Amino acid sequence: METAKKILLVEDDPNFGAILKDYLMLNDFEVTHAKNGMEGFEKFKKDTYDLCILDVMMPYKDGYTLAREIREKNQDVPIVFLTAKSMKEDVLKGYKVGADDYLNKPFDSEVLLMKIKAIIQRKSAETKPDSTVFEFTIGKFHLNSKLRQLSFDGQEPSKLSPKECELLKMLALHVDDVMPRELALTKIWRDDNYFTSRSMDVYIAKLRKYLKPDENVEILNIHGEGFRLVIKK
């Protein structure tokens, strides 16, 4: 049994804040909710967290300013910004739809949850490389990187080759964020040159083919930087 990861949630909208907190707690996180930037910083100093979720738009002290203060104290905690619309609306929509029993219904925005998990996982992989997660939800897909199986809906799972699997896993660990080209090359190909880079491009094409069935899942390129696995919703 893992010990629960601690999250500092700074969100001024009491409604949304409460819902998100519940949702996160339901997913086995320990959540501290601060109602504004000041309170957020106070709470941050008093404890150690595995992740900070900051609302960007807050009166008096916005998320970025708070992020800077947090960074001065701690260079390592992952920080996730809640940028209004997308996530918030989705979560609230999920709440309204579910009405009395929203807690039982999966939210539309499992994206946020995935992002959170990926970030925490990535971080813990840096410190203790052995404890590695091998199951990922990618839109309507499910990846088991140990069995190297990618399943879609109820269908027969596809078998992935070692490289395909490692690459997809690394993308999943960076959901919604950049997976730098260089990182994949050095970690998976253990070499970074013209040819390995081209080889990687070939694998990206293969993965795109696998992921085609779910039109909400996409691998985007950030020119000269790397790739980004996004789950639209």
Added chain:
Amino acid sequence: METAKKILLVEDDPNFGAILKDYLMLNDFEVTHAKNGMEGFEKFKKDTYDLCILDVMMPYKDGYTLAREIREKNQDVPIVFLTAKSMKEDVLKGYKVGADDYLNKPFDSEVLLMKIKAIIQRKSAETKPDSTVFEFTIGKFHLNSKLRQLSFDGQEPSKLSPKECELLKMLALHVDDVMPRELALTKIWRDDNYFTSRSMDVYIAKLRKYLKPDENVEILNIHGEGFRLVIKK
């Protein structure tokens, strides 16, 4: 409570030096005052500072020489030059040596303070590129310099090229203040000549186009100096 920022002040004029030191200390900085370049370098080696303020004109060892020595030991400390006149060549030389900003003597103490604070913050954003600040609010825009996207209101974000992104980020780090031409050229183009300068102008034009949707956001030119990102309100 924040821990006081440490400033190394190297100024040969004892009068002016003492006054400046007092003023800075009054504003909660911890100040070490060295009377000449030699002493300045000795003190620099013995401690770590958040900022160095160097007089350009000093006997024995001038500010530039000292700056170069400091840079050899430390690539990150912000360095600000104090100069009586604002000779163009001096400014250029300053940036080449690795200066972060320039202050003309005499100056408004309020302005000085603002600048110092801005520089320290800016630097902390620059030096921790991975873990730190990559989100900026620019009027109604929102820049994510990691994903290189600029979003406006609720619209689909624009994708920025590496150069576009770096330049906009640098402007944002200097909001309401001049971003000196030479600084952008040396840091982003890593070369300062006629062609890179023209290239930069082209990029400024591109950024202006991106920023058009918000009429409160503007990139102004300061003839012969640089550019200024302003957010009217």
Added chain:
DNA sequence: ATATATATTAACCAAACATTAACAAAATGA
């Protein structure tokens, strides 16, 4: 050993990005 799966290399094209050129318009200073 041979089929099969996996991985790399090649070749070609398209897209993204950056620089250069050319000319117009401002700003500056003698």
Added chain:
DNA sequence: TCATTTTGTTAATGTTTGGTTAATATATAT
């Protein structure tokens, strides 16, 4: 004022990076 420098802008050109497919090479399993 006029000559000079700096900046604004657009388009043309050059360069790098990525998408794609297929051919070749390498590894693996039967």
